[in-house]
Amino acid sequence: MTELIRVERTDKKKNKPEQGKLGFGKHFTDHMFIMNYTDGRGWHDPRVIPYQPIALDPAAKVFHYGQTIFEGLKAYRTDDGRILLFRPQLNFERMNRSNERLGVPDVDGEIAIEALRKLIEVDRDWIPSEEGTSLYIRPFVIATEPELGVSPSLEYQFIIIMSPVGAYYPEGVNPVKIYVECDYVRAVRGGVGEAKTAGNYAGGLKAQELAKAKGYTQVLWLDGVQRKYIEEVGSMNVFFKLEGKVHTPILNGSILAGITRRSIIELLRHWNIEVVERAITIEELYEAGRDGRLEEAFGTGTAAVISPIGELNWQDDPLVINGGKTGELSAKLYDTLTGIQQGRIADPFGWMVEAAGPEAK
Amino acid sequence: MTELIRVERTDKKKNKPEQGKLGFGKHFTDHMFIMNYTDGRGWHDPRVIPYQPIALDPAAKVFHYGQTIFEGLKAYRTDDGRILLFRPQLNFERMNRSNERLGVPDVDGEIAIEALRKLIEVDRDWIPSEEGTSLYIRPFVIATEPELGVSPSLEYQFIIIMSPVGAYYPEGVNPVKIYVECDYVRAVRGGVGEAKTAGNYAGGLKAQELAKAKGYTQVLWLDGVQRKYIEEVGSMNVFFKLEGKVHTPILNGSILAGITRRSIIELLRHWNIEVVERAITIEELYEAGRDGRLEEAFGTGTAAVISPIGELNWQDDPLVINGGKTGELSAKLYDTLTGIQQGRIADPFGWMVEAAGPEAK
Numbered sequence: 001m002t003e004l005i006r007v008e009r010t011d012k013k014k015n016k017p018e019q020g021k022l023g024f025g026k027h028f029t030d031h032m033f034i035m036n037y038t039d040g041r042g043w044h045d046p047r048v049i050p051y052q053p054i055a056l057d058p059a060a061k062v063f064h065y066g067q068t069i070f071e072g073l074k075a076y077r078t079d080d081g082r083i084l085l086f087r088p089q090l091n092f093e094r095m096n097r098s099n100e101r102l103g104v105p106d107v108d109g110e111i112a113i114e115a116l117r118k119l120i121e122v123d124r125d126w127i128p129s130e131e132g133t134s135l136y137i138r139p140f141v142i143a144t145e146p147e148l149g150v151s152p153s154l155e156y157q158f159i160i161i162m163s164p165v166g167a168y169y170p171e172g173v174n175p176v177k178i179y180v181e182c183d184y185v186r187a188v189r190g191g192v193g194e195a196k197t198a199g200n201y202a203g204g205l206k207a208q209e210l211a212k213a214k215g216y217t218q219v220l221w222l223d224g225v226q227r228k229y230i231e232e233v234g235s236m237n238v239f240f241k242l243e244g245k246v247h248t249p250i251l252n253g254s255i256l257a258g259i260t261r262r263s264i265i266e267l268l269r270h271w272n273i274e275v276v277e278r279a280i281t282i283e284e285l286y287e288a289g290r291d292g293r294l295e296e297a298f299g300t301g302t303a304a305v306i307s308p309i310g311e312l313n314w315q316d317d318p319l320v321i322n323g324g325k326t327g328e329l330s331a332k333l334y335d336t337l338t339g340i341q342q343g344r345i346a347d348p349f350g351w352m353v354e355a356a357g358p359e360a361k
Numbered sequence: 362m363t364e365l366i367r368v369e370r371t372d373k374k375k376n377k378p379e380q381g382k383l384g385f386g387k388h389f390t391d392h393m394f395i396m397n398y399t400d401g402r403g404w405h406d407p408r409v410i411p412y413q414p415i416a417l418d419p420a421a422k423v424f425h426y427g428q429t430i431f432e433g434l435k436a437y438r439t440d441d442g443r444i445l446l447f448r449p450q451l452n453f454e455r456m457n458r459s460n461e462r463l464g465v466p467d468v469d470g471e472i473a474i475e476a477l478r479k480l481i482e483v484d485r486d487w488i489p490s491e492e493g494t495s496l497y498i499r500p501f502v503i504a505t506e507p508e509l510g511v512s513p514s515l516e517y518q519f520i521i522i523m524s525p526v527g528a529y530y531p532e533g534v535n536p537v538k539i540y541v542e543c544d545y546v547r548a549v550r551g552g553v554g555e556a557k558t559a560g561n562y563a564g565g566l567k568a569q570e571l572a573k574a575k576g577y578t579q580v581l582w583l584d585g586v587q588r589k590y591i592e593e594v595g596s597m598n599v600f601f602k603l604e605g606k607v608h609t610p611i612l613n614g615s616i617l618a619g620i621t622r623r624s625i626i627e628l629l630r631h632w633n634i635e636v637v638e639r640a641i642t643i644e645e646l647y648e649a650g651r652d653g654r655l656e657e658a659f660g661t662g663t664a665a666v667i668s669p670i671g672e673l674n675w676q677d678d679p680l681v682i683n684g685g686k687t688g689e690l691s692a693k694l695y696d697t698l699t700g701i702q703q704g705r706i707a708d709p710f711g712w713m714v715e716a717a718g719p720e721a722k
Contacts, residue, residue, distance in 0.1 A: 025420065025509025032419055053416035058393060058522050059386065063503050064431050066559025067566065068424055103566040138509060142424050148386025148499060148524060150596055152566050161419050163509060183551060188585040190546030192564040198427025199560015203553040205428065205464040205513050224549040225586050235511055 003046055005033075005118050010050035019130045022166035024303060025138075029123040029162045033115045037105055039154035046111065048119050051161065057146035061153040067143035068198045069098040072302045073259075074165075075120055075135040077127045078343030081358035083120055085137075086341050087351050088113055090259045095139065097257075098195035103152035104141055112139060112158075113353075119160055120355045132167025132338075136303075168304040173334055175310025175326055176299070178233055179216035180282055181207045182315060186231065186254075188224030193231075193254030200256075208234055216313060218299075222282060223254065230280045236299030236307060237261035240285060241329055243293050250277040260300040264333060266349065273329075282314055289319040296327030305341075306334035364407055366394075366479050371411035380491045383527035385664060386499075390484040390523045394476045398466055400515035407472065409480050412522065418507035422514040428504035429559045430459040433663045434620075436481055436496040436523075438488045439704030442719035444481055446498075447702050448712050449474055451620045456500065458618075459556035464513035465502055473500060473519075474714075480521055481716045493528025493699075497664075529665040534695055536671025536687055537660070539594055540577035541643055542568045543676060547592065547615075549585030554592075554615030561617075569595055577674060579660075583643060584615065591641045597660030597668060598622035601646060602690055604654050611638040621661040625694060627710065634690075643675055650680040657688030666702075667695035 010030050017027045028051055035046040062068050071091045076084045092109035099106055116137065120127075127135040139160045143153030184207040187193025187200060204219070211219045218234035230249050232238060237258040239248045246268055251257050265275045288294040289312075297309035308331075310324035339345035340352065371391050378388045389412055396407040423429050432452040437445045453470035460467055477498065481488075488496040500521045504514030545568040548554025548561060565580070572580045579595035591610050593599060598619040600609045607629055612618050626636045649655040650673075658670035669692075671685035700706035701713065 028420060028507075051419070054419050055414035055416045058412070058415050058520050059389060059499075059524075062559075063423065063429055063501060064499070064559060064562070065566070066427055066429070066561075066563035068427070068563070070425050101567060102563050103570060136509070138420075138425070140424060146389075148497070150562055150566070150569070152570065159419055163420075185549055185551030188546055188549040188552070190544060190585060190588075191549070191552075192560075197560070197563060198423075198425060199553075199558070199563055200427075201425070201511055202427035202429070202463050202558060202560055205426070205511075206462060208511070209464060209513065224551060227551075 003044060005115060006047040007118065007122060008047065008049045009122065016126065017164065019128045019133055020166070022128065022133060022164050024165050024168070025136060025163050027163055029126040029164070031119060031122050033119045033160040035115070035158050037156040037158070043107065043158065046115060048122055054157070054159070056144055059146035059148055061143035061145050061147065064148060065143070065150055066197070066199050067102055067104055067153055068141060069095055069102060069104055070138060070140035070196055070198070071095045073137050074302060074341070075127055075137060075355055076342045077129045082343065082354055083124060083127060083356040084341065084343050084352045085116070085355045087259055087263065088116065088353055090262070091139070094196065094257060094259070098197055099141065101192055101195040102197055104143070104156060107141065107158050116160060117355050119162065123162060124356055124359070126162065126164050128164045134165055136163045136165040138163070173306065173308060173326055173331065175308040175324055176217040177215065177311040177313070178218055178220045178309050179211035179214060180312055180314035181211070181219040181221055182227065183207070185224040186221040189253050191254060194256060196256060204234060220312065228281045228283065230282055230285065231255050233299045235303065236301035238297065238299050238309070239264065240280065240294060241296040241327065242288055243295070245274040245276055247276045247278065247280055249280055252279070258300055260302060260305060263337065263351065264300050267333065267336060270348070286314060286317070286319055289321060294321060296330050297321045298327070298330040298333070305338055306330055364405060366476060367408040368479065368483060369408065369410045370483065377487065378525065380489045380494055381527070383489065383494060383525050385526050385529070386497060386524050388524055390487040390525070392480060392483050394480045394521040396476070396519050398517040398519070404468065404472070404519065407476060409483055415518070415520070417505055420507035420509055422504035422506050422508065425509060426504070426511055427558070427560050428463055428465055428514055429502060430456055430463060430465055431499060431501035431557055431559070432456045434498050435663060435702070436488055436498060436716055437703045438490045443704065443715055444485060444488060444717040445702070445704050445713045446477070446716050448620055448624065449477065449714055451623070452500070455557065455618060455620070459558055460502065462553055462556040463558055465504070465517060468502065468519050477521060478716050480523065484523060485717055485720070487523065487525050489525045495526055497524045497526045499524070534667065534669060534687055534692065536669040536685055537578040538576065538672040538674070539579055539581045539670050540572035540575060541673055541675035542572070542580040542582055543588065544568070546585040547582040550614050552615060555617060557617060565595060581673065589642045589644060591643055591646065592616050594660045596664065597662035599658065599660050599670070600625065601641065601655060602657040602688065603649050604656070606635040606637055608637045608639065608641055610641055613640070619661055621663060621666060624698065624712065625661050628694065628697060631709070647675060647678070647680055650682060655682060657691050658682045659688070659691040659694070666699055667691055
């Protein structure tokens with residue numbers, strides 16, 4: 001597709017929310033990007049249009065058979081007014097791996113990034129500037145063919161919406177309490193756990209609500225076969241510092257390949273800290289916790305970047321980690337990665353992509 | 362909710378498709394039912410309206426986190442002009458079990474059936490009358506709150522759409538060839554396999570397409586833990602006649618509790634044929650097939666009712682069942698159940714519910 005992206009600007013701009021009250025994914029910018037796919041014709045009609053409802057036939061396959069994929073990434077406004085994206089190519093590469101698993105057609109990554117640049121250009125005054133704020137970007141694909149046969153859809157829409165979001169921890173990075181889930185399972189080898197698709201999230205809501213009722217922020221999922229290997233936390237990958245080395249579950253097909261996860265591993269190795277990707281049992285983690293070898297634990301994800309874990313609870317047996325406080329390494333990783341993302345410190349990896357330069361005066 | 366169902370009739374009736382060319386889920390009637398849910402207020406504003414697109418915010422949770430549930434049932438037109446439904450209470454009971462698993466609010470079963478009666482009354486001239494045809498009914502719930510936090514939606518829509526469908530086997534019941542899937546997994550204990558939710562179908566599409574490319578109609582799923590126990594076929598439960606007794610996988614939490622499955626078990630027991638619900642390995646089935654003890658195999662589901670299985674293929678080892686022909690018991694079950702459904706033979710179980718009497722002259 002070499003079609004030009006058409007831009008239709010709104011004549012009714014919304015009032016922007018206060019930067020201190022953004023929350024996460026509650027407010028959306030004035031425009032959205034959309035393009036259509038039809039079998040035989042491919043992706044076509046790329047356009048930036050005013051943010052508006054999508055009108056779909058009630059038989060559209062997304063409502064019935066769940067063919068839908070999403071991504072999440074952020075744009076940051078630097079002190080000198082440039083707009084930076086964090087490794088956007090990796091999001092669109094992952095989106096296509098998810099697409100492949102779900103029978104959804106590929107979206108050309110370069111076109112997706114071009115679409116995103118155009119959308120950011122149109123809505124750049126929505127990108128907040130306060131410490132810790134950013135613009136959360138949600139690209140997604142939905143199956144729209146109105147037909148009830150259980151088969152891959154012949155029509156799709158690829159859409160990008162954007163939401164200004166606040167600091168994930170308004171009072172600074174705080175350790176979270178995580179409940180180790182033993183009854184419900186998120187994913188299993190051979191399933192779709194590796195794909196960023198809606199069904200993985202729907203299935204996790206119940207366990208998450210039960211954990212919240214017990215005072216825990218999220219759940220830690222165990223593998224679906226043996227129920228003993230650590231997989232991931234609700235919306236984050238997990239890392240454990242054990243006697244100076246950092247361990248994280250290996251990507252086994254049922255775990256999401258987080259882009260923050262990958263970046264943390266690269267950053268740690270850049271610092272000459274050993275990272276071990278392997279199968280980790282909850283039992284050995286508890287043993288290490290009991291005898292003082294578990295020094296820190298943290299989750300990684302686009303929303304919170306780094307989220308220190310202050311307590312685990314497995315089978316009603318709480319395990320406090322690092323005295324329930326944020327560890328030194330967790331804090332250093334958070335400061336470094338958010339510093340790179342916000343353009344405040346050097347980016348030795350070439351991770352940041354400039355979506356737009358300083359605004360013309 | 363005791364709110365009256367409002368009816369808004371279309372003034373642009375569609376042309377009805379030819380009864381011989383209906384297919385499955387391709388044509389929809391002139392009207393649909395819809396009601397809304399908002400947290401605190403519950404379900405409200407039940408209405409029959411002209412069939413039309415649903416307009417949703419692009420941030421609606423159904424697109425991102427997959428909170429959606431569906432059901433499938435059929436209405437039949439009898440020779441004397443009455444409209445019959447097959448055990449609709451069971452569909453709405455199952456819908457609420459699925460809702461519970463996915464964190465979706467309950468839909469009152471009586472209101473759902475009342476809604477369905479009203480919708481059928483308005484669109485009754487869409488119910489086809491030719492042998493083997495029926496009106497397929499698709500109730501579904503979607504999460505509509507426009508918010509990107511991963512948490513249960515605070516807003517939903519419950520919708521019913523209807524589609525006149527043709528005979529599943531226009532040339533009569535024909536045995537299908539089924540591929541035993543060893544790489545991909547549909548569901549696992551602790552997951553959502555028991556719920557009729559979109560994600561279960563999205564995850565199965567890839568294996569289904571690969572099986573089709575090899576000449577097989579659908580896949581037979583094995584359990585996600587040991588990969589040896591038989592679970593279900595793509596869109597059907599499965600039964601095996603072994604030395605006069607009928608065996609079917611026990612409902613273990615990862616298998617859909619089919620209403621046709623349940624009815625077949627009740628019908629067989631009514632005939633004094635022993636039914637054994639248990640864990641069945643693919644290996645023992647192959648052994649039974651090799652030494653002549655496997656007499657028949659068939660799938661059960663709303664779309665095809667009974668679908669004889671003429672061949673299985675496990676690890677490139679085809680197993681022909683009953684010479685690839687429809688078995689005597691499969692044929693008798695098909696004739697009996699479809700006879701009851703279409704009101705041609707007596708219904709000793711009280712399964713059929715009259716949705717409408719003969720049309721007033």
